[in-house]
Amino acid sequence: MDVRVQGPAPTEPFLGAADLFETEHDLRLPVRIQVRENPDERTWSAHYDDHHTLNISQQAATSAMARELALHEYSHMRRYEQSHPSHTQSTAEALALALAGRSVERRKLAHCHQIANHMKDIYADDITLAVAPADKLVAFLESSLASALADRPTESPGRTWQRLTPAADPDITAVNAAFALALCERHDLLDAGHRIYDLAHAAANDAPEVGLEGFKSRFRSLARDPDPSQYRKALVDVTRRYALHSGHAAD
Numbered sequence: 001m002d003v004r005v006q007g008p009a010p011t012e013p014f015l016g017a018a019d020l021f022e023t024e025h026d027l028r029l030p031v032r033i034q035v036r037e038n039p040d041e042r043t044w045s046a047h048y049d050d051h052h053t054l055n056i057s058q059q060a061a062t063s064a065m066a067r068e069l070a071l072h073e074y075s076h077m078r079r080y081e082q083s084h085p086s087h088t089q090s091t092a093e094a095l096a097l098a099l100a101g102r103s104v105e106r107r108k109l110a111h112c113h114q115i116a117n118h119m120k121d122i123y124a125d126d127i128t129l130a131v132a133p134a135d136k137l138v139a140f141l142e143s144s145l146a147s148a149l150a151d152r153p154t155e156s157p158g159r160t161w162q163r164l165t166p167a168a169d170p171d172i173t174a175v176n177a178a179f180a181l182a183l184c185e186r187h188d189l190l191d192a193g194h195r196i197y198d199l200a201h202a203a204a205n206d207a208p209e210v211g212l213e214g215f216k217s218r219f220r221s222l223a224r225d226p227d228p229s230q231y232r233k234a235l236v237d238v239t240r241r242y243a244l245h246s247g248h249a250a251d
Helices: 012-021 066-081 092-100 106-131 135-150 172-184 195-206 210-219 226-242
Strands: 003-006 029-037 044-047 052-059
Touching: 003 012, 012 066, 012 135, 029 066, 044 066, 052 066, 066 106, 066 135, 092 106, 106 135, 106 172, 106 210, 106 226, 135 172, 135 195, 172 195, 172 210, 195 210, 210 226
Parallel strands: 003 029, 029 052
Antiparallel strands: 044 052
């Protein structure tokens, strides 16, 4: 793999991730790591005719998760080079099919995009978890879910101030919990008493209409090697059930 780091960050996590990745896979195109100063910049990949770009904040690039984040993004690049349906299917097209003729609030539409990203992540992490230990990923999912639950909106009688930033939305937090459980159970990473189950239970209680168990089942049971039609149907179904649920969306 040809990996080049551009920006103020150590190269070792990215080169180390490449060495680990190459034990099972390879990338045809070179990878350019763009380290950005904005700490709020999320980690994401872009694909071009002659290279891939991994965009990452300086904060993330110098964190203890840098190698794992790089490995995850390399897995997305591999899925793209494989022309895997999860990485070639247009999210906009799937949402148009799922929501045709329906009026959906902007909040839920944004959540549908996140659900589509979860489905891409599952297929990327099928690769990631085949080449790397899962401990840090499980801890990251647990920490992220705990943070979202701690940031959930609460009622405060007589409160006269307003939040400057939005609290975590209970509906998408429940879907995120379903994704975390599905990914971990898909790869047998949890024992029955793991704390993430308690966190997911709390998320489900906060958003009972979402149907966490149903979404978990759908994410976990995604076909390992779907054809484009099969994948499109799965994506359309899960986004439609989230956006248009009436109390039993994912049963």
